Amino acid sequence: MATPQFPSRPFTGLGRASTVGQQQQQQQQAAPPHANVYQPPSYGGPSNTYGAGAGAGAGQRDAMARQERERIDRERREAEERAGALDALSEEQREEINEAFSLFDLDKDNHIDYHELKVALKALGFDLPKSDILSLLQTHGIPASATSTHPATSASATTKPTFSGPARLVLPHASFVSIAASRILARDPRDEILRAFELFDAEGKGNINLQDLRRVARELGEGLQEEELVAMIEEFDLDGDGAISRDEFVGICLG
Structure with missing residues (x-):
């Protein structure tokens, strides 16, 4: 007796796989572009806080470098002027200048402040007004914090004082000699x-x-x-x- 032949059944597994594949392809085509690409969370644009700080620091360094160059140039000019002026002075006049400085350098730090400068010049015969004394200090003086007896703190070591009044500037001995010598030579x-x-x-x-x-x-x-x-x-x-x-x-x- 012959075995009846059952009609062939389609391979449902392959069919299911094909159907699922078609559905996934349709979903991908329907999705917006880059929908499946990982997008990192946004934390906002970069802050310019550090950039501004760096800019301010660079500006401060440039200002300090400029002040240092000006100081070196000023000291060089003063040294040249002092050498010429001292050569023209008599020994007695040189001693008079040094004695006036030593007498009124009350704290013996080899620098004189506003009041010491005023009385030292007066002892040499130059009774200058306050405006002239301030002008001399602002031109030839240095910050008091820069002297050995006024050590700079960590904050002031990198920043020069902006206030240039008599309480913050002092005159070194060499600058005083130069100023006094030039005035003595110019005197009648x-x-x-x-x-x-x-x-x-x-x-x-x-x-x-x-x-x-x-x-x-x-x-x-x-x-x-x-x-x-x-x-x-x-x-x-x-x-x-x-x-x-x-x-x-x-x-x-x-x-």
């Missing part, structure tokens, strides 16, 4: 002579008598005899009044 010789005359004529009477010579000789520690002092008066007392007048003293000094 007659003014220098009259200053010397006033040292003898302490009472402002207009002449130098024997008593004045005794006092000055005693203050200077000169062991001059009375006869020598009298001889000095007689030699330079041209009008015979027993004293040396201002004009006679100037004539003696100018030769």
Whole structure:
């Protein structure tokens, strides 16, 4: 007896796979572009906070470098001017400048502040107004924090003070010598002579008598005899009044 033949059945597994594949292809075609591509979350645009800080730091470094170059140029010019001025001064004038600085450098830090500068110059015969003293400090001075006796803190070591008033600037010894020397050389010789005359004529009477010579000789520690002092008066007392007048003293000094 012959075995009946069943009608062939389609391979459902392959059919299911084909159907699923078609559905996936249709879904991919229907999806928007890049729908299946991983998109990282957005955290916003980069902040410019660090960029601004870097820009400010660069500007500060440029300003400090410029100030350093200006300081070096200023010190070079002052050294050249000081060398020329000192060569033109007498030994006595150089000693006078150094003595004035040492006398009024009250804290002995080799720098003088506004008040010390004012009285030191006045001792040399230059009674300058406040505006001129400030101008000298702003031109030739340095921040007080830059001196050895005023060590800079971590904050001030990288930032120079913007306030340039008398309390923040000091003048080094070398700069003082340069300033004083140039002013002494520019001074009228007659003014220098009259200053010397006033040292003898302490009472402002207009002449130098024997008593004045005794006092000055005693203050200077000169062991001059009375006869020598009298001889000095007689030699330079041209009008015979027993004293040396201002004009006679100037004539003696100018030769």
